[in-house]
Amino acid sequence: MNRIGFIASTILVVLVLLSSTLFVVDQRQFGVVYALGQIKQVIKEPGLNFKLPPPFQNVSYLDKRLLMLSSLETEPMLTAEKQRVVIDWYVRWRISDASEYIRNVGIDENAGAVQLNRVVRNAFQENINKRTVRDLISVRREALMADVQREVLAVVKGAKPWGVDIVDVRITRVDYVEAITESVYRRMEAERKRVANELRSTGFAEGEKIRADADRQREVTVANAYRDAQKIKGEGDAQAAAAYSESFGKDPQFAQFYRSLDAYKQSFNKKSDVLVLDPSSDFFRAMQSSGSNTTPAAAPRR
Structure with missing residues (x-):
């Protein structure tokens, strides 16, 4: 009976010693075997490894992850x-x-x-x-x-x-720190205002430039249109003058009468216009001649 107990105890001690010589290194770790403060081996690969039982050798693990x-x-x-x-x-x-x-x-x-x-x-x-x-x-x-x-x-x-x-x-x-927070905010606000003012100034300058360019183009366009209009008007006036000259040359009396009518038209441009004239003046002559040439209507027979 004592012999069986001795054998069992021996086997148990051997198993304990054997288990103390085995250790497993995880893939996320380093295994470091050291003895008496000296590093004997660094195991970088995962798996089952052997060492001497304590206190001859011990093992520590270090994380190799980030x-x-x-x-x-x-x-x-x-x-x-x-x-x-x-x-x-x-x-x-x-x-x-x-x-x-x-x-x-x-x-x-x-x-x-x-x-x-x-x-x-x-x-x-x-x-x-x-x-x-x-x-x-x-x-x-x-x-x-x-x-x-x-x-x-x-x-x-x-x-x-x-x-x-x-x-x-x-x-x-x-x-x-709270003591400087307000001053920092004020400084940041001033900086933002400065940038905003610079942007506004730049925008205003660009706007003035665009407006000046538009005004210049407008003036050029108006000048060109006025020039073309005056040219067309001049050509029309020349043609009208030529037509008047040709017509008036054929009948000078009619020409004088037409000019007088045109003068009357210009003089009485408004209904409220009033002219005081001497009946013997040249300006009134066309009306006198037209009145004298008018034949009075015959009295109706009874």
């Missing part, structure tokens, strides 16, 4: 104008060399996140000190994020490389 670190603190930062702003940011990063990461950072992702947060924040503070508030809210913000990413890479790839890659650094929010 990780995201968001800003942990929201302390104000000073701009080049000595204005206080608060920004939120995030960093996308991944562990590329597990050996360097464990040697220079730590044995888990949290250790890297804490140190990376400090480095990124210092880089943002240094670069924001060189820029204005307008730089933070305009397209020039892209240059700021590129400079921060470059400085962070210089740290993590420096004399003691972290074994990580910095994929991206982005700003998600920019807020102003």
